[in-house]
Amino acid sequence: MAGGCWLLLLLALGRAAPPAGMLYPRETPSRERKELGGLWSFRADFSPGRDAGFVQRWYRQPLRQTGPVIDMPVPASFNDITQDPSLENYIGWVWYEKEVLLPLRWLQEDFNTRVVLRFGSAHYYSIVWVNGVQVMEHEGGHLPFEADISSIVQSSPGTPCRITVALNNTLTPYTLPPGTIQYMNDKTKYPKNYFVQNIRFDFFNYAGIHRPVVLYTTPSVYIDDITVTTTSSDNVAMVQYQVSVVGSTLYSLSLSLRDQEGKVVATGDGPAGVLKVLNPNLWWPYLMHENPGYRYSLEVKMQAQVNGALLEDLYTLPVGIRTVHVTSTQFLINGKPFYFHGVNKHEDADIRGKGFDWPVVMKDFNLLRWLGANSFRTSHYPYAEEIMDLCDAYGIVVIDECPGVGIKIPESFGNKSLQHHLVVMEELIRRDKNRPSVVMWSVANEPASELPPAAYYFKTLIAHTKALDPSRPVTFVTDVNYALDLGAPYVDVICVNSYFSWYHDPGHLEVIPLQLTTQFENWHKTYQKPIIQSEYGADSIPGLHSDPPLMFSEEYQKALLREYHSVFDKKRKEYVIGELIWNFADFMTNQGTTRVLGNKKGIFTRQRQPKSAAFVLRERYWKIANESSCLPPIIKSHTLFLK
Numbered sequence: 001m002a003g004g005c006w007l008l009l010l011l012a013l014g015r016a017a018p019p020a021g022m023l024y025p026r027e028t029p030s031r032e033r034k035e036l037g038g039l040w041s042f043r044a045d046f047s048p049g050r051d052a053g054f055v056q057r058w059y060r061q062p063l064r065q066t067g068p069v070i071d072m073p074v075p076a077s078f079n080d081i082t083q084d085p086s087l088e089n090y091i092g093w094v095w096y097e098k099e100v101l102l103p104l105r106w107l108q109e110d111f112n113t114r115v116v117l118r119f120g121s122a123h124y125y126s127i128v129w130v131n132g133v134q135v136m137e138h139e140g141g142h143l144p145f146e147a148d149i150s151s152i153v154q155s156s157p158g159t160p161c162r163i164t165v166a167l168n169n170t171l172t173p174y175t176l177p178p179g180t181i182q183y184m185n186d187k188t189k190y191p192k193n194y195f196v197q198n199i200r201f202d203f204f205n206y207a208g209i210h211r212p213v214v215l216y217t218t219p220s221v222y223i224d225d226i227t228v229t230t231t232s233s234d235n236v237a238m239v240q241y242q243v244s245v246v247g248s249t250l251y252s253l254s255l256s257l258r259d260q261e262g263k264v265v266a267t268g269d270g271p272a273g274v275l276k277v278l279n280p281n282l283w284w285p286y287l288m289h290e291n292p293g294y295r296y297s298l299e300v301k302m303q304a305q306v307n308g309a310l311l312e313d314l315y316t317l318p319v320g321i322r323t324v325h326v327t328s329t330q331f332l333i334n335g336k337p338f339y340f341h342g343v344n345k346h347e348d349a350d351i352r353g354k355g356f357d358w359p360v361v362m363k364d365f366n367l368l369r370w371l372g373a374n375s376f377r378t379s380h381y382p383y384a385e386e387i388m389d390l391c392d393a394y395g396i397v398v399i400d401e402c403p404g405v406g407i408k409i410p411e412s413f414g415n416k417s418l419q420h421h422l423v424v425m426e427e428l429i430r431r432d433k434n435r436p437s438v439v440m441w442s443v444a445n446e447p448a449s450e451l452p453p454a455a456y457y458f459k460t461l462i463a464h465t466k467a468l469d470p471s472r473p474v475t476f477v478t479d480v481n482y483a484l485d486l487g488a489p490y491v492d493v494i495c496v497n498s499y500f501s502w503y504h505d506p507g508h509l510e511v512i513p514l515q516l517t518t519q520f521e522n523w524h525k526t527y528q529k530p531i532i533q534s535e536y537g538a539d540s541i542p543g544l545h546s547d548p549p550l551m552f553s554e555e556y557q558k559a560l561l562r563e564y565h566s567v568f569d570k571k572r573k574e575y576v577i578g579e580l581i582w583n584f585a586d587f588m589t590n591q592g593t594t595r596v597l598g599n600k601k602g603i604f605t606r607q608r609q610p611k612s613a614a615f616v617l618r619e620r621y622w623k624i625a626n627e628s629s630c631l632p633p634i635i636k637s638h639t640l641f642l643k
């Protein structure tokens with residue numbers, strides 16, 4: 001296996017603060033978009049130091065000229081695509097390349113068209129070259145990054161544009177998520193230079209170009225960012241906006257807000273202001289209103305004079321009008337109590353790993369609505385923007401979690417890690433700040449928040465998150481005892497995970513009522529904050545049956561859920577504001593003695609077929625929706641909502 005220079009290279013690479021805007025690349029009359037999905041050339045660098053690509057500068061010529069390449073689909077994880085076990089478990093640099101021909105109209109050297117190369121995400125550390133020129137670096141596997149490549153592509157119109165990506169999936173104590181590389185030096189047991197990647201989180205560290213890659217254009221003076229926040233009371237809503245323009249200081253901006261019938265309901269101008277909407281259609285969660293997910297369209301038009309020419313940029317942002325408030329016992333959306341009856345998910349499926357895939361995405365949304373789930377947490381990293389768009393459109397409420405998972409060793413609580421974590425929150429909020437579906441940020445999952453440095457770490461991280469977005473509550477998800485947790489004082493909502501009668505007292509379902517009740521009472525007594533049961537569940541192997549219920553059978557999973565539910569039903573009358581099952585579907589993990597081809601706590605299989613527990617949850621979620629809704633009885637008309 002490999003030596004350590006590739007790891008040193010990774011650690012030495014710098015990390016720039018995120019630039020201002022990261023608007024989703026939409027086609028508009030002033031913007032075009034070209035998808036770069038499909039087959040890319042690919043090579044994993046198996047050289048002993050994993051550094052041959054840099055030593056031999058593979059980016060300077062077509063990849064096929066420096067060695068063998070294979071076809072690799074994008075988007076997809078590379079791990080499960082071939083029959084090669086060494087690629088499945090590969091750690092280090094892999095190389096991707098795509099040649100694209102651009103429309104000539106993008107390439108006129110009048111400097112009025114800006115061409116941008118954008119990656120929805122690539123895991124974990126990316127360096128990108130265009131025609132051999134480095135255009136960007138990005139750290140982090142779950143958020144978008146982009147670069148203006150106009151000057152490079154416009155200097156050679158008519159020739160294919162060669163995009164080369166070097167990608168490294170190595171995790172260190174300072175990455176998010178963190179990991180460590182362990183060298184096995186006992187020569188009697190391991191080959192020379194043998195190492196493993198250790199991680200302290202429970203999902204497979206899939207890698208590759210995971211989300212869509214696009215080229216898009218804007219005029220050279222362009223709308224760089226839009227920020228919208230909304231308030232409403234007594235049949236009037238206020239939409240506060242801020243627009244930033246890059247490329248010139250001499251521009252004008254006009255804005256119109258249209259309803260779904262296309263009627264203009266408010267107009268504004270200038271880079272900041274307030275739009276007043278009378279009798280607004282509010283954005284409501286799924287199952288809380290007969291027309292959930294209502295969004296207006298905010299049309300932003302920028303005009304600028306550049307060298308005698310009029311440049312115009314248009315961008316349309318969907319805007320949902322809704323408010324979020326937290327009290328000591330409730331979570332209010334538009335002033336009404338909201339109960340999270342939902343799931344935790346993963347971006348995970350056969351073959352494609354964590355690669356974005358429309359059929360899987362649509363199947364998951366159809367299953368969520370079939371289940372009567374009104375919410376999910378993006379455990380344990382931000383999900384694709386296309387998924388978030390559907391949450392906005394369907395009214396699925398989201399707790400938006402950053403990749404702060406597996407933060408367990410003291411080294412990962414130091415300043416270097418904290419600084420990176422702050423940047424990741426900036427990138428996440430920059431991407432998702434305008435989404436009505438996002439009602440809360442989660443800065444981490446199950447960190448070792450009992451360790452002394454955790455107090456300063458979470459105080460700083462949560463304060464920073466609130467400063468970036470004062471409009472949403474902030475949490476992190478804990479499994480630490482209420483009396484020991486040093487981060488909990490800073491959260492708005494307590495999110496707690498527990499696995500009674502699974503990891504604790506395995507097989508003893510009878511302990512759940514007492515242990516769960518005690519858990520809730522201790523937390524609420526200590527903090528007087530509302531509580532979400534952010535994980536609970538049991539593994540089950542589909543088709544494995546046992547009565548009386550024994551662990552790993554479908555019956556045990558159902559019985560465990562029911563024990564939890566009886567406590568939830570008491571406590572949701574007080575201060576428990578949600579329950580999120582672990583997990584929506586079975587998912588792949590590292591191999592280990594407690595994992596059978598992955599984690600089997602799904603209520604659906606990895607292929608999205610229901611286990612018995614799915615029906616238990618479906619009945620429960622529709623019942624809760626029916627009780628708390630002001631709608632006519634909807635339990636009998638599931639299909640009404642399956643639009």
Ligand code: GCB
Binds near residue numbers: 445479497535582
């Ligand atoms: C947890 C973790 C989650 C695991 C789950 C389990 O507490 O947050 O990532 O997959 O338990 O099944 O062990």
